[in-house]
Amino acid sequence: MGIAERKSREKEERRSLILLNAKxxxxxxxxxxxxxxxxxxxxxxxxxxxxxxxESKEAILLAILDEAASTFTNFVRERISEASSGIxxxxxxxxxxxxxxxxxxxxxxxxxxxxxxxxxxxxLDAESxxxxxxxxxxxxxxxxxxxxxxxxxxxxxADPFRTARIAVLVATSIIDRAARMPRxxxxxxxxxxxxxxxxxxLLRGLAGKDADPASLKLS
Amino acid sequence: MGIAERKSREKEERRSLILLNAKxxxxxxxxxxxxxxxxxxxxxxxxxxxxxxxESKEAILLAILDEAASTFTNFVRERISEASSGIxxxxxxxxxxxxxxxxxxxxxxxxxxxxxxxxxxxxLDAESxxxxxxxxxxxxxxxxxxxxxxxxxxxxxADPFRTARIAVLVATSIIDRAARMPRxxxxxxxxxxxxxxxxxxLLRGLAGKDADPASLKLS
Amino acid sequence: MGIAERKSREKEERRSLILLNAKxxxxxxxxxxxxxxxxxxxxxxxxxxxxxxxESKEAILLAILDEAASTFTNFVRERISEASSGIxxxxxxxxxxxxxxxxxxxxxxxxxxxxxxxxxxxxLDAESxxxxxxxxxxxxxxxxxxxxxxxxxxxxxADPFRTARIAVLVATSIIDRAARMPRxxxxxxxxxxxxxxxxxxLLRGLAGKDADPASLKLS
Amino acid sequence: MGIAERKSREKEERRSLILLNAKxxxxxxxxxxxxxxxxxxxxxxxxxxxxxxxESKEAILLAILDEAASTFTNFVRERISEASSGIxxxxxxxxxxxxxxxxxxxxxxxxxxxxxxxxxxxxLDAESxxxxxxxxxxxxxxxxxxxxxxxxxxxxxADPFRTARIAVLVATSIIDRAARMPRxxxxxxxxxxxxxxxxxxLLRGLAGKDADPASLKLS
DNA sequence: TATGAATGAGATTTCATTCAT
DNA sequence: CATGAATGAAATCTCATTCAT
Numbered sequence: 001m002g003i004a005e006r007k008s009r010e011k012e013e014r015r016s017l018i019l020l021n022a023k024x025x026x027x028x029x030x031x032x033x034x035x036x037x038x039x040x041x042x043x044x045x046x047x048x049x050x051x052x053x054x055e056s057k058e059a060i061l062l063a064i065l066d067e068a069a070s071t072f073t074n075f076v077r078e079r080i081s082e083a084s085s086g087i088x089x090x091x092x093x094x095x096x097x098x099x100x101x102x103x104x105x106x107x108x109x110x111x112x113x114x115x116x117x118x119x120x121x122x123x124l125d126a127e128s129x130x131x132x133x134x135x136x137x138x139x140x141x142x143x144x145x146x147x148x149x150x151x152x153x154x155x156x157x158a159d160p161f162r163t164a165r166i167a168v169l170v171a172t173s174i175i176d177r178a179a180r181m182p183r184x185x186x187x188x189x190x191x192x193x194x195x196x197x198x199x200x201x202l203l204r205g206l207a208g209k210d211a212d213p214a215s216l217k218l219s
Numbered sequence: 220m221g222i223a224e225r226k227s228r229e230k231e232e233r234r235s236l237i238l239l240n241a242k243x244x245x246x247x248x249x250x251x252x253x254x255x256x257x258x259x260x261x262x263x264x265x266x267x268x269x270x271x272x273x274e275s276k277e278a279i280l281l282a283i284l285d286e287a288a289s290t291f292t293n294f295v296r297e298r299i300s301e302a303s304s305g306i307x308x309x310x311x312x313x314x315x316x317x318x319x320x321x322x323x324x325x326x327x328x329x330x331x332x333x334x335x336x337x338x339x340x341x342x343l344d345a346e347s348x349x350x351x352x353x354x355x356x357x358x359x360x361x362x363x364x365x366x367x368x369x370x371x372x373x374x375x376x377a378d379p380f381r382t383a384r385i386a387v388l389v390a391t392s393i394i395d396r397a398a399r400m401p402r403x404x405x406x407x408x409x410x411x412x413x414x415x416x417x418x419x420x421l422l423r424g425l426a427g428k429d430a431d432p433a434s435l436k437l438s
Numbered sequence: 439m440g441i442a443e444r445k446s447r448e449k450e451e452r453r454s455l456i457l458l459n460a461k462x463x464x465x466x467x468x469x470x471x472x473x474x475x476x477x478x479x480x481x482x483x484x485x486x487x488x489x490x491x492x493e494s495k496e497a498i499l500l501a502i503l504d505e506a507a508s509t510f511t512n513f514v515r516e517r518i519s520e521a522s523s524g525i526x527x528x529x530x531x532x533x534x535x536x537x538x539x540x541x542x543x544x545x546x547x548x549x550x551x552x553x554x555x556x557x558x559x560x561x562l563d564a565e566s567x568x569x570x571x572x573x574x575x576x577x578x579x580x581x582x583x584x585x586x587x588x589x590x591x592x593x594x595x596a597d598p599f600r601t602a603r604i605a606v607l608v609a610t611s612i613i614d615r616a617a618r619m620p621r622x623x624x625x626x627x628x629x630x631x632x633x634x635x636x637x638x639x640l641l642r643g644l645a646g647k648d649a650d651p652a653s654l655k656l657s
Numbered sequence: 658m659g660i661a662e663r664k665s666r667e668k669e670e671r672r673s674l675i676l677l678n679a680k681x682x683x684x685x686x687x688x689x690x691x692x693x694x695x696x697x698x699x700x701x702x703x704x705x706x707x708x709x710x711x712e713s714k715e716a717i718l719l720a721i722l723d724e725a726a727s728t729f730t731n732f733v734r735e736r737i738s739e740a741s742s743g744i745x746x747x748x749x750x751x752x753x754x755x756x757x758x759x760x761x762x763x764x765x766x767x768x769x770x771x772x773x774x775x776x777x778x779x780x781l782d783a784e785s786x787x788x789x790x791x792x793x794x795x796x797x798x799x800x801x802x803x804x805x806x807x808x809x810x811x812x813x814x815a816d817p818f819r820t821a822r823i824a825v826l827v828a829t830s831i832i833d834r835a836a837r838m839p840r841x842x843x844x845x846x847x848x849x850x851x852x853x854x855x856x857x858x859l860l861r862g863l864a865g866k867d868a869d870p871a872s873l874k875l876s
Numbered sequence: 877t878a879t880g881a882a883t884g885a886g887a888t889t890t891c892a893t894t895c896a897t
Numbered sequence: 898c899a900t901g902a903a904t905g906a907a908a909t910c911t912c913a914t915t916c917a918t
Contacts, residue, residue: 003918007880014881035908046883051910155423158416166417173392197377198385204374205424230898255892265900267894276892449877474913484879486915495913593861596854604855611830635815636823642812643862660897664901671902693888703904705890714888 015053017043022060028183073137075100086148087211094199095218098192138164152210234272236262241279249399292356294319305367306430313418314437320411357383371429386421453491455481460498468618511575513538524586525649532637533656539630576602590648605640672710674700679717685840730794732757743805744868751856752875755849795821809867
């Protein structure tokens with residue numbers, strides 16, 4: 001049994017190794033520059049070996065996206081108490097977002113893979129990709145907004161689902177853009193500040209009459 | 220002299236012809252699918268000729284961006300009265316944005332070329348590309364915000380310049396994403412609605428204590 | 439000894455299993471589509487294991503050919519009475535050929551592997567591959583023709599051996615072609631009709647002055 | 658005009674050069690060994706250049722087949738007088754076949770490309786590929802057989818069209834097989850003898866009661 | 877004995893760019 | 898000024914075969 005376990009672990013490790021290097025390349029040069037040869041070289045594997053672990057280049061990208069989106073969504077979900085008001089939950093979500101970004105800029109940026117694979121499919125119309133890796137995030141967001149409208153901390157003006165899509169769209173669009181930059185051109189601190197200010201503006205824009213003013217500041 | 224003039228005019232016409240066809244392709248298929256052969260074919264020129272008018276493929280894209288950004292910035296500037304309050308000017312700017320989009324979705328989308336060429340260089344840090352095609356737009360925006368802070372219609376919380384960059388970044392990020400889709404996958408009406416709702420949220424988020432509530436609705 | 443026997447039996451079984459699955463694939467998709475991975479998958483073995491039983495892909499194909507040719511030659515030999523005249527023996531041989539094809543289209547088709555492995559080596563010149571899997575068939579054929587020439591039922595015009603080679607070449611060429619088609623594209627009934635008509639033409643062409651006209655019809 | 662002509666001629670020459678080298682390779686090593694790199698190397702062109710002249714590897718093969726089939730069919734058609742009897746026409750056709758083979762073994766062998774591209778599609782069932790490059794040959798053959806049945810020089814036993822298909826199938830199957838051999842393994846003289854004897858057997862097998870015995874010998 | 881894993885070598889195809897005419 | 902032609906470099910993917918365990 002020990003052998004099977006080790007094998008399985010090693011297999012998982014190789015898989016991770018490939019993803020790791022692919023991510024590295026994306027983060028260094030943007031995903032337009034990702035190519036199988038370089039992934040292979042960095043992982044010290046042959047190109048052919050990559051195809052043992054992933055069916056195609058797209059499969060690698062999908063795996064990266066999946067991992068990133070899950071990590072992030074889980075991270076966020078853990079940080080949102082159901083007891084708090086709608087606007088406070090949103091604030092918590094965005095705080096988590098920034099915190100996650102701080103902890104792991106990388107995972108964060110990689111959610112941008114989404115728009116590379118499916119440019120624009122997920123958030124621009126109502127029905128598309130209901131099962132995409134980001135769908136759960138949008139659903140979570142919509143749920144919170146609905147709660148906020150109910151408790152008066154979020155303005156009742158908009159359809160929760162559409163608003164959720166807007167919010168995720170905006171955030172991921174910025175991420176997407178950041179992820180396309182070579183690492184040298186990115187300034188993580190500045191990205192963080194921009195996002196932070198953007199989120200504050202959005203918070204104020206969303207706030208309903210019962211929102212606690214204290215919940216409209218991010219940090 | 221007549222001959223030189225004609226020559227020069229013809230040269231300009233060829234240049235436009237190339238840009239025209241390149242734009243058409245981008246709008247039809249997204250810019251990842253742009254290739255020199257197709258531009259040449261559509262313009263009924265040889266690939267080699269393209270290089271007489273543009274140094275490289277990137278130069279073509281830059282020219283397209285330049286044109287689109289200028290068109291748009293001029294369009295906007297004409298519609299903003301210096302007499303109105305800051306928040307009203309922003310509202311006017313965004314109304315113009317949407318109107319411009321309505322009138323010419325296409326030119327608009329082409330501002331997305333920016334992020335294809337310089338992913339993230341313009342808006343994510345403070346100093347970069349001060350002369351980029353969108354710089355004037357940001358400057359205009361910052362000027363308006365400054366005015367709004369002065370007249371109390373915009374909340375004084377933020378640095379005008381940074382806020383301007385955020386606003387332009389958000390708008391162009393969405394455009395960028397839309398521009399990567401093939402025409403068939405785009406839903407112009409939905410894009411317009413999303414942008415409109417986003418702008419309203421931002422308007423409310425930016426509004427200062429002296430803002431006229433009527434100026435916070437977009438249409 | 440019991441153990442050694444079992445081992446040996448098991449080894450033979452594995453070998454057969456591999457061949458079985460390789461044949462299945464060839465018959466389904468034509469031999470150009472045969473690959474080791476699929477053989478391994480179907481046999482529920484690893485690719486590496488295939489190499490324990492066969493030196494190479496070619497060795498597998500050779501084994502298939504060998505088996506098919508033997509099966510067929512035996513089938514034919516059993517159905518030819520030494521008492522009958524030369525032309526009647528040929529007729530019997532071809533009847534058996536068609537019958538064998540009817541009973542087991544598949545084994546039959548696999549003789550086509552020959553030309554995949556040794557395209558043209560066996561029948562196009564006089565001396566080559568005297569021990570090839572089809573050599574016995576040609577020998578049998580030549581022997582019959584010799585008998586026919588002796589008893590006047592086959593025209594004396596040609597060298598028996600060369601005529602035998604021609605006959606086998608023609609038959610296997612058609613089989614070869616059929617075996618390259620994926621199963622879906624084959625029409626066994628039409629193949630049978632074509633072969634049958636071809637054989638009748640050949641029978642008439644071979645017949646000597648003493649041939650019984652009744653022996654020139656195939657069915 | 659002189660320039661345009663020259664260019665056009667040069668273009669045609671390059672095209673021919675590519676085909677020439679591709680044919681060379683096929684004839685030397687069989688078509689399974691044909692690859693774009695080698696064609697390019699021999700033609701002293703880059704791989705990319707090949708794609709200027711042919712859309713794909715298959716297009717090259719198709720062009721070879723087309724050329725070979727046309728050359729051959731024209732060659733044959735010129736040598737058949739409409740005045741002669743059916744069986745004499747068939748004899749003439751086969752004589753031409755062998756003569757053509759003598760003059761240009763190459764063209765001849767290359768008709769085998771057909772079965773490489775469409776293994777088995779053309780002659781095994783009645784309706785398929787009615788416009789294939791070999792269709793005209795079959796039609797010609799069927800027409801002659803029809804004529805022979807009418808004038809009594811060919812036995813009335815079979816459907817002319819089916820018989821034509823059988824004849825072409827047999828001939829091309831042998832060619833096909835020969836074309837798959839590396840040049841070193843082919844013995845043109847022996848192929849010629851085999852074909853010649855085969856054709857004589859077929860001639861006798863097809864002959865009707867009014868056939869002139871002299872027309873049943875090939876040389 | 878059996879195998880999971882790895883790989884070298886090669887296949888076809890694409891595309892921005894250059895150059896001789 | 899215009900272009901047909903050419904190409905180098907790269908991209909994705911396949912497959913028979915080997916090797917360490």
